[in-house]
Amino acid sequence: MNSKRIPMIASITLMLVLLPKNVFAMHIMEGFLPPVWCISWGVLTIPFLAYGLYSLRKITIEFPKLKLLLAMAGAFVFVLSSLKIPSVTGSCSHPTGTGLGAILFGPAIMSVLGVIVLLFQAILLAHGGLTTLGANTFSMAVVGPFVAYAVYIIVLKTKGSRSLAVFLAAALGDLATYITTAFQLAFAFPDPTGGVMASTVKFMSIFAVTQIPLAISEGILTVIIFNAIMNYLKDDEFQSLKIFSKEALR
Amino acid sequence: MSIGNNHKLGNKNRIATNLILIVIVVLLAVIPLVMAKDAEFGGSDDQAKDAISTIDPGYKPWFSSVWEPPSGEIASLLFTLQAALGSGILFYGLGYLRGRSKREENRNKA
Numbered sequence: 001m002n003s004k005r006i007p008m009i010a011s012i013t014l015m016l017v018l019l020p021k022n023v024f025a026m027h028i029m030e031g032f033l034p035p036v037w038c039i040s041w042g043v044l045t046i047p048f049l050a051y052g053l054y055s056l057r058k059i060t061i062e063f064p065k066l067k068l069l070l071a072m073a074g075a076f077v078f079v080l081s082s083l084k085i086p087s088v089t090g091s092c093s094h095p096t097g098t099g100l101g102a103i104l105f106g107p108a109i110m111s112v113l114g115v116i117v118l119l120f121q122a123i124l125l126a127h128g129g130l131t132t133l134g135a136n137t138f139s140m141a142v143v144g145p146f147v148a149y150a151v152y153i154i155v156l157k158t159k160g161s162r163s164l165a166v167f168l169a170a171a172l173g174d175l176a177t178y179i180t181t182a183f184q185l186a187f188a189f190p191d192p193t194g195g196v197m198a199s200t201v202k203f204m205s206i207f208a209v210t211q212i213p214l215a216i217s218e219g220i221l222t223v224i225i226f227n228a229i230m231n232y233l234k235d236d237e238f239q240s241l242k243i244f245s246k247e248a249l250r
Numbered sequence: 251m252s253i254g255n256n257h258k259l260g261n262k263n264r265i266a267t268n269l270i271l272i273v274i275v276v277l278l279a280v281i282p283l284v285m286a287k288d289a290e291f292g293g294s295d296d297q298a299k300d301a302i303s304t305i306d307p308g309y310k311p312w313f314s315s316v317w318e319p320p321s322g323e324i325a326s327l328l329f330t331l332q333a334a335l336g337s338g339i340l341f342y343g344l345g346y347l348r349g350r351s352k353r354e355e356n357r358n359k360a
Contacts (some may be wrong), residue, residue, distance in 0.1 A: 029295055031311030032302060072343040078336030082329055086282045090289025091297055125328060126315035185298060189305045199305060206297045213282070217275045224268050225340070231264075232347035234354075 027136040028181060030122065030129025037188045042134025045111070048142045052111035059105060063240045066105075069229065073101030074113050076225060080218060081117070087210040095218035096177050099170030100225060102145035103152045106244045114141020139180035148173025156248040166226045171219030178207040 033041075060067060080097030087093060098110045115137045122128045128136050148169040155165035182203035191198035230238070242249045283291075302309055319325040 027295065029299060029311070030315045031313035032299065035312065068343050068346065072340050075336045075339035075343070078332050079340060082333035082336065084293075085279045086286075086291050088282045088285065089294075090282070090286040090291060091294045092291050093294045123316055124319075125325065126318035129313065129315065131313045185302070189302050189309070191305055202301050202305070203298060206294050206301060210294045213278045217278050220271045220275050224271055225344075227264075228344055229347065232344070232351040234351075 027118065027128035027140070028132040028184065030126070031131055032129070033132045033135055033184070033188050035131075037184070038131045038134060040134075041138050041184065045115075045134045045138045045142060048108070048111045049115060049137070052108045055106065055108040056112050059109065065237055066240060069104060069237075069241075070101075070109075072229070073104055076100045076222075077113060077117060080221065085214050085217065087213050089206075089210045091206075091210055093178075093207075093210045093214055095214050095221070096140055096144055096174050097218065097222075098140060098144045098177070099148040099166075099173040099218065100222050102148040102173065103166060103169050103226070104229075104241060104244065107142075107145035107149040110145035111137065111141045114145075135184050136181075139177045139184065143180045144173040144177035147176035153245065153248050156245070156250070162230075162250065163223050163227065166223045167219040169219075170222035171215040174215040174218045175208065175211055178211040179204065182207045 056070075059070065077097040077100075080095040082094070084092045084094050098114060101110050101113060115133070118128050118133055118136050118140065119130075122130050122133060151172050152165050152169035155168055156162065160168075182200060185203045186196050186199035189199055190196045191202070194201075233241070238249075282289075319328060
């Protein structure tokens with residue numbers, strides 16, 4: 001059991017480590033957040049990371065059959081975050097891909113997958129940054145997945161179709177990530193005349209508006225992959241996944 | 251058996267539905283290129299840098315990247331590698347699951 005788990009964790013880690021993100025992706029740039037904010041977001045993120053590590057370990061021990069799906073959820077983040085897509089605002093951004101893993105396994109584990117990606121892309125690709133790691137992890141690997149998971153459960157509980165639940169979860173989770181980024185920058189750089197609100201509007205128009213069509217794309221791509229996975233799952237695996245969605249999955 | 255399989259969707263229109271969905275994704279990417287012909291399509295983080303310098307002209311980044319890819323080519327190499335490995339693992343998984351489920355089906359038929 002233990003000897004089987006170690007290579008799996010090692011290969012997931014290696015996979016995450018070897019796959020840096022693109023230079024133009026949309027996180028807060030190195031050095032562009034004043035130290036007090038870097039530390040605050042970092043401290044806020046730590047409990048989520050600790051719980052994420054605990055959950056990841058628990059899943060691999062209790063549901064060893066789901067390791068392949070775990071790797072696929074991680075791989076999905078890599079593919080989607082490498083797609084720099086043009087948007088209506090005339091600039092480019094990329095989806096996050098964190099929604100799929102969040103709805104399959106619950107949002108906690110995504111904080112771990114996300115921080116590894118962000119860390120190594122900050123080191124290897126000069127994208128995002130070490131000083132802004134806490135803030136970027138909070139937006140992409142905490143807020144995004146938690147929003148996705150909440151939307152997913154709510155839509156399923158209100159008897160919405162499964163595809164609709166997956167679509168809205170992934171799309172709104174993606175959007176929530178970039179809205180969080182806009183707020184983080186606005187808190188750190190309040191407009192001299194209009195204050196935080198004026199800055200929020202400004203950063204929102206850069207990040208969030210660009211992101212709307214991409215969020216729709218992310219929603220659609222997540223539905224395609226999610227339905228494909230569901231189609232081939234064995235019944236016992238499906239029952240395990242139901243536990244993560246608090247029996248909402250059907 | 252039927253109870254066990256109720257999480258699976260009908261097979262019939264799956265390919266057609268997926269094709270339509272993929273076309274929508276492609277259109278969402280192509281339409282901006284046609285609509286905003288003269289735009290630069292740079293990264294939205296570069297725009298954020300500009301916005302920061304208008305709000306607070308005196309702000310200087312207090313830390314710089316530990317390493318940068320030496321050229322755009324190197325950067326695109328790393329980024330293509332990311333997409334290739336990611337989709338490799340993802341579709342290896344899907345292929346594995348599909349093969350396994352086909353095998354089960356055949357076994358049940360026999």
